Amino acid sequence: MQHFAIGLAGMGNVGAGVFKHLTQNRALLRERLGFELDVKKIALRDPKKDRGVAVPPELITTQWQDLLDDPSIQIVVELMGQKEESLRFMLGAIERGKIVVTGNKALLAEHGREIFEAATKHKVPVFFEAAVAGGIPIIKSIREAFIGNHIQSIHGIINGTSNYILTRMVESGLGFAEALVEAQEAGYAEADPTLDVDGWDAAHKAVILASLAYGFWVPTDKIFVEGVEQITANDICFAKKLGYSIKLLGIIKADAKGEIEVRVHPTLIPEKHVLASVNGVFNALAVHGDIVGDTLFYGRGAGQDPTSSSVIADLAEAAAALQAPRSNYGFMPHGLYGTCTPIDDIVSEYYLRLTVEDRPGVIAQVAGILGSLNIGISSIFQPEGDEGAAVPLILVLHKATHGQMNTALEKIGALECVKKTPRMIRVENFA
Structure with a gap:
């Protein structure tokens, strides 16, 4: 049976989950794929740190360069979560002809054009399902399932932390600060929750979705972003009296002239709409295509297991790409759109x-x-x-x-x- 060697860069929460589930579900993957996915080398900063999973010492290195220098490694997984260092790693892998799998949403949103220009030049695919909405297969759906559609709109609840905070404000009448503390204590918010509550985590994801849907990398300075920090318990109460729920919503739209808008902000949604019922840390995306009509995606948008599921799906597709090279390297630019509507x-x-x-x-x-x-x-x-x-x-x-x-x-x-x-x-x- 054919074996594909994988190099794993970064072994935080998601990286540990990827290794764990590749190991536990090895037989299932072998039967379904017809080949083996072998983790050959893992680059991590602190080999002594407990990651909740047993890793053979011979797989460990503290230098990610070792993954690039090993000619037997055909696929690398970038889960370091950095920007500059992760960019150097990814571009280095692409230059060496190694397929890249990543979940780094901020890096893709800010450097997507550079990354995919390199991927096209070297004819190396980049897979990034884990960058948006955790275990929900939204990237694959937009890129493949809806390939024949003009995507007319995407409305997404794509940040679980903010959604949890707003849900608790509704359920228990908490103020924003109290709900944030509760989210941190429950492990749903980081010690520094800035990117979640100021809207930029969702904005990075919205940029990726918009870029895929409309064929050009949307500049981050052309989008409107507002967080949930100013939402009060009174706003929640008044919205309910008016028949609305408040959600941090990513909105992506195109008009008949080819102009698009990308914005992330708190939004009043009619309580009868399906997105209004998405609570807690769950994510949901409503996608409207000119052929398919209305579609809905729902699931856990973060966490070790859902995100690991997306990474493993990308690994399987990366191995398939090694067997049958493709002309689409993860992002296909086109000229049907290209202008962002001024805010x-x-x-x-x-x-x-x-x-x-x-x-x-x-x-x-x-x-x-x-x-x-x-x-x-x-x-x-x-x-x-x-x-x-x-x-x-x-x-x-x-x-x-x-x-x-x-x-x-x-x-x-x-x-x-x-x-x-x-x-x-x-x-x-x-x-």
Whole structure:
């Protein structure tokens, strides 16, 4: 039986899972694939660290260069989680003709063009299913299953940490800070949760999905990113009264002119929509193609086992590529799209929360500003309060551009009757 030698760079949580499951499911893989996947060498920083899995000492090296210098290793797995070092490793492997499997979403989002130009030059595939949504096979689906479709939109809950925090705020009435501490104690948030809660973990994944769907690498400075740090328990409560749930949503769309928008931000989603019911650390993606119509993907978006499952699937495909070389090296550029819509021109509906004096004429002043900017009001909600006291005023607004709303917020915030900085959250009704 044919054997394919694998070099594993990095043995953190996911790397340990890959080695464990390759070992435990060796017979299953052999029967299904018709060949053997053999881990020949593992590069790790600290050989003494307990990783919860027994590794034969003869496989271990502390230098990832050893994986590149071994001519018998045909496939390398990059799970180091760095940027500069990981990029050097991947480009070095590609130059040597070794197939690369990676789950490094930040690296792909920021250096995807460079990586795939090298892959095309050297005719070496790069596989990266584990970079987006853990064990959900979304990369393979967009790249292969939907190859005949114009992808018209992707809406994704693609960060489990933020989704867990927002879920706990709904279920238990916790504030953001309390829910974050709970997520850290449960192991769902890192000690430094910045990339998760500020939206950039989801943004890196959205860039990868958009680039695959539309055939060009989307620059990270052309997307809009906002995190969940400013969401309050009151926002959660008011959204529910209006029939919405709040989710950190990645939104990717294309219009008839070939312009695309990529944005990640807290979003009010109608409670009747299927994405509103995705709770805890789970991920979900709704993909709409012009032929296939609406599709939904759901599952665990992170963690050792789901992510390991995607890495092993890529290893199997990498070995198959060694047997039958292919012309698609993981990313196929094309010229049907190529322009990102400026953020000020992106159109959305909006939830607007104001803190205002409870006195006559306040709503008229706010409505006057919105009307002067051609922004319509869909609904207004104001809890009862004592006259003259500061109370919340909630408005749901019809479609407007980001630029229109910024102007409106500046003018409304300057009103004497408005006592705190206005808070805006986008609304997605999937129309």
